Amino acid sequence: MSQSHEKKWVILVCNDSVLVDCLRVAIESTNEFYLFQVFQDSDTLIVNLPKYPSTLIIFSISASELSLSFKQTRRRISNPMLVIGNTINQDEILSLIQYGVLGYVERVDVAKKLLRAIREISIGRCFFDGEIVSFVISAIQLRPSSELTSKEYELLEELATGKTYMEICLALHIGRGSLSVHIQNLYRKLGANKRSEVLERAREKRLISFTRVNRQLAKSAQPII
Numbered sequence: 001m002s003q004s005h006e007k008k009w010v011i012l013v014c015n016d017s018v019l020v021d022c023l024r025v026a027i028e029s030t031n032e033f034y035l036f037q038v039f040q041d042s043d044t045l046i047v048n049l050p051k052y053p054s055t056l057i058i059f060s061i062s063a064s065e066l067s068l069s070f071k072q073t074r075r076r077i078s079n080p081m082l083v084i085g086n087t088i089n090q091d092e093i094l095s096l097i098q099y100g101v102l103g104y105v106e107r108v109d110v111a112k113k114l115l116r117a118i119r120e121i122s123i124g125r126c127f128f129d130g131e132i133v134s135f136v137i138s139a140i141q142l143r144p145s146s147e148l149t150s151k152e153y154e155l156l157e158e159l160a161t162g163k164t165y166m167e168i169c170l171a172l173h174i175g176r177g178s179l180s181v182h183i184q185n186l187y188r189k190l191g192a193n194k195r196s197e198v199l200e201r202a203r204e205k206r207l208i209s210f211t212r213v214n215r216q217l218a219k220s221a222q223p224i225i
Helices: 017-027 042-051 063-072 090-098 110-122 132-142 150-161 165-172 175-191 195-204 205-217
Strands: 008-013 033-039 056-059 081-085 103-107
Touching: 008 017, 008 042, 017 033, 017 081, 017 110, 017 132, 033 042, 042 063, 042 195, 056 110, 063 081, 063 090, 063 205, 103 110, 150 165, 150 195, 165 175, 175 195
Parallel strands: 008 033, 008 056, 056 081, 081 103
Antiparallel strands: none
């Protein structure tokens, strides 16, 4: 089966067979998604990641175990990722966001919320369950910023999309001269001399993940439930 067809592939990491069956039903309840592969642990998935470069991944394992796997791997995971968890631990969730996770759903009544979460994350948006939204916003905003300004964070996100400088000017509503100043300051603060280097430095510091999540959640008028 090819992802070019109607259904989008989903990979699940879960060692609970009963939960796997439950999630499979939820994922395949429409013609949008197909549970393509199930791994019992994150380490096995990470080894096989090159085979699935853009497939959405759902993790239903402990946040601490997942964070450890992310920390130990040298491969940057760019796949859209969603985590299903049992407890709300702020530090653990923020750690997962640092590694690129775009969503977190509590295991309670997960079947009712899963499809919406998958839809959002499959198109690059964020989805955080209920009360998690407010503390994620607060925690990210209070997080040390490495002396970057809010405009420099926005610039980072735009640079990561591959836009031209003219397109970035239009997106940020600034002139070419102002953009040059922001770029020079950003490069200086991150110790880079060109776009590829500044993006690499930002990814190493997990700055892009936080910027992306913060901007999307801050724009939400209502908590996502």
